[in-house]
Every structure is written in C-alpha cells, then in structure tokens.
Amino acid sequence: MKVDNAGKLKTKTITHSKLTLIKQKTSSVLIKLLVRALMTLTRERRKKIITKIGKTILRFAKKTRNRAINNISKAMPELSIKEATQLAFDAYGNCAFGLAESFWLSQVEPDIFCDEETLQILQSGTGACIATMHIGCYEAVPLAVAKFAKPSVTLTNIPDFLEDAIDFYSDVNITAINKNSANAFSELLTRAGNNAYISLHCDLYANQTEVSFFGQKTKAPAGVALLAKMTKNPLLLAYAVYQDDGQVQVFFETLKDERSDEQMSEPKNEQSVEQVMAKIYQRFEKIIRQYPSQWYWSYNRWKN
Amino acid sequence: MLIQQSIIHFIEEKTHCPLIDLTDNLLGTLKSFDFMLLMLELEEKFNLKLPFEQALATNLRQIGEFISWVELHHES
Numbered sequence: 001m002k003v004d005n006a007g008k009l010k011t012k013t014i015t016h017s018k019l020t021l022i023k024q025k026t027s028s029v030l031i032k033l034l035v036r037a038l039m040t041l042t043r044e045r046r047k048k049i050i051t052k053i054g055k056t057i058l059r060f061a062k063k064t065r066n067r068a069i070n071n072i073s074k075a076m077p078e079l080s081i082k083e084a085t086q087l088a089f090d091a092y093g094n095c096a097f098g099l100a101e102s103f104w105l106s107q108v109e110p111d112i113f114c115d116e117e118t119l120q121i122l123q124s125g126t127g128a129c130i131a132t133m134h135i136g137c138y139e140a141v142p143l144a145v146a147k148f149a150k151p152s153v154t155l156t157n158i159p160d161f162l163e164d165a166i167d168f169y170s171d172v173n174i175t176a177i178n179k180n181s182a183n184a185f186s187e188l189l190t191r192a193g194n195n196a197y198i199s200l201h202c203d204l205y206a207n208q209t210e211v212s213f214f215g216q217k218t219k220a221p222a223g224v225a226l227l228a229k230m231t232k233n234p235l236l237l238a239y240a241v242y243q244d245d246g247q248v249q250v251f252f253e254t255l256k257d258e259r260s261d262e263q264m265s266e267p268k269n270e271q272s273v274e275q276v277m278a279k280i281y282q283r284f285e286k287i288i289r290q291y292p293s294q295w296y297w298s299y300n301r302w303k304n
Numbered sequence: 305m306l307i308q309q310s311i312i313h314f315i316e317e318k319t320h321c322p323l324i325d326l327t328d329n330l331l332g333t334l335k336s337f338d339f340m341l342l343m344l345e346l347e348e349k350f351n352l353k354l355p356f357e358q359a360l361a362t363n364l365r366q367i368g369e370f371i372s373w374v375e376l377h378h379e380s
Binding site for chain 1: 344
C-alpha cells in the first residue's frame with residue numbers, strides 16, 4: 001500500500017495555517033472586546049486596572065521580574081534589593097498602561113514642550129529623524145509629532161493578531177510601518193525622502209554600535225543616526241512621561257553638534273554614527289534617572 | 305571598477321562570504337543597517353550624492369544593478 005506523504009504534509013500545513021488564522025482572529029476579537037470594555041471606564045480607572053494587571057503579571061513572570069531587578073541593580077547600585085524590586089513592579093505597571101494607551105491614542109492629549117529651534121524644525125515641514133524611547137506613554141511622541149508636523153511616521157513591532165491596531169495609529173494621523181513586513185525598510189526610506197517626521201525607538205539592544213549606558217558598555221541600534229545622515233535631516237530626541245495626575249508630557253530636543261564652527265566646516269570632521277548614538281544614550285540615561293519608574297526595565301538591555 | 309570593488313568588498317566583509325553573486329537581492333544579502341552604512345561610505349569615499357530614495361526602486365534590487373546605479377551617479 002502506498003502512503004501519500006506529500007499529500008499528508010500539505011493537509012497538515014493547511015490545517016496548521018487555518019488554526020493559526022483562527023487563533024489570530026480570536027485574539028484580535030478578544031483584544032478588541034477588552035479595549036471596548038476598558039473604553040467605557042474613565043482613563044483614571046483604566047490606569048488603576050491596567051497598572052494592577054501589569055504588576056500581577058510581573059509577580060508570575062519570574063524571568064522578566066529577575067531581569068528587571070538585575071538591570072535596575074546594575075544601573076543604580078545605590079538601591080537596595082527591596083527598593084529595586086519595588087521599582088521593577090512600579091515600572092512594569094506604568095509601562096503596561098503606557099503601552100495600552102496605544103489602543104486609545106485619540107483620547108490622549110499630550111502637553112508638548114520644546115525650545116524655539118526645535119519648534120521651527122517641527123513646523124518647517126521638511127522632516128526630521130526623532131530618537132525616542134520606551135518610557136511613559138510609548139506612542140505619545142509620534143502622536144505629538146502628528147499634532148505639530150505631518151507626516152508622522154513610526155516603526156512598530158505589531159504581532160500578527162494585532163494587525164488591526166494599525167487603525168489606532170491611522171485614526172490619529174500616524175503612519176505605522178510594521179517592522180515585520182517585507183518592505184518595511186524601503187517604505188521607511190521612501191517616507192524619509194518625502195519629508196516625514198520619523199520617530200524610532202532606539203533604547204533597545206541591537207548589535208550595531210557600541211555605547212556606554214549606566215556606566216556599562218553595551219550595543220545599540222543606530223538606524224536613527226544613519227537615517228538622519230542619509231537624509232541630511234535634523235536629528236531630534238523626544239520622550240513622553242506621565243505626570244502624577246496622569247497627564248502626558250512630551251519633550252522634544254534638538255541634538256546639537258557642539259563642535260566649533262571651524263571643526264564643523266570640515267566635512268571629514270562630521271560626527272560619526274557612534275558619537276551621535278553615544279550622545280543620545282547619555283541623554284537617555286539622564287531621562288531614565290529622572291523618571292526611573294516609567295522606563296521598561298525588563299529588556300535584556302546589557303546582554304553582551 | 306573601483307566602485308564595484310568597494311561594494312563587493314563591503315558585502316564580503318559584512319556577510320563573510322567570499323563569493324558574491326551579482327544577481328542576488330541586495331537587501332536579502334545586506335541588513336538594512338549595513339545598507340545605510342554602505343550608502344554613506346560610498347558617498348564619502350567617491351564624493352557622491354546618492355538619491356537614497358531611488359536606491360530601493362524595483363529595478364535596483366540586484367547587487368549588479370545597484371553597482372551600475374552608483375557608477376552612473378559617479379560618472380554624472
């Protein structure tokens with residue numbers, strides 16, 4: 001008797017992809033229902049619930065919890081283990097809310113702060129590359145950009161079951177490019193060439209350029225600096241943090257080249273990508289020290 | 305020729321592969337980060353201004369096509 005293995009494999013693959021599709025659809029519907037239910041509550045109530053859920057999740061996620069506590073202890077050795085643990089829980093709860101707010105961005109009205117020079121860049125319409133971080137309300141930076149300057153573009157890492165989330169971005173005039181899509185990079189480049197304001201989260205680990213972060217050597221993504229160099233667009237730094245009353249504040253800064261005019265007139269003396277990223281990371285560190293309970297400490301940030 | 309050598313050398317260094325097929329997809333061979341580095345390196349080395357938004361157009365997908373495109377900008 002002959003067994004049609006190829007046929008069996010094909011049927012198995014089809015069943016598997018059907019199952020995946022069903023899983024994705026179910027997850028998508030559940031998330032939508034959950035968001036809809038949360039939307040019936042006040043933002044303050046939502047914050048309380050999501051922060052609590054975040055803290056509870058961390059209680060059960062041993063690996064994530066230990067990583068956060070380790071990272072905090074490495075970065076701020078002056079803290080006791082008790083203080084580091086408390087900070088890990090507070091930060092995880094706050095970040096859960098910051099992330100969840102991506103689902104109702106149209107309800108987020110951030111206060112925006114910047115100096116005159118940065119304001120001119122944002123209003124010029126000629127585009128900029130913006131280095132941002134996973135602190136406070138994660139997507140408030142592209143949201144603030146969309147209010148000031150258009151088009152506002154960001155790169156996101158959306159899981160398949162949440163692809164509908166793109167709607168939440170387009171509702172507030174943010175173009176979200178899915179990092180996982182095949183043409184993500186070419187789309188990003190094209191947008192950059194069309195005077196877009198591109199916000200890129202660059203506080204995660206990536207094997208691209210060496211930086212010093214909280215006194216330790218590690219590596220960082222350098223895409224934002226490279227993109228700024230390629231497009232000759234200004235490079236900004238921005239971050240969004242929560243105030244005690246829940247209000248989101250977004251701060252924009254221009255990353256100035258502090259070399260003398262004489263040094264800058266020489267093209268060969270242009271700041272290298274490493275130097276630019278080092279500067280961004282120095283600033284990131286200061287911001288995190290200022291708002292330690294709003295940064296996401298659970299990444300494997302110092303993996304090398 | 306110099307441009308071709310530079311591009312191939314760059315790709316060889318990044319991919320640790322001594323044999324580069326010019327019909328291979330450029331972005332399938334290089335990471336996007338390395339592609340940006342390559343563009344900047346070429347601009348600096350050959351004093352070029354490369355319209356990067358064109359670089360990923362459909363007809364520049366292959367390494368060989370990318371080389372010809374850079375050479376064209378060098379000549380003009």
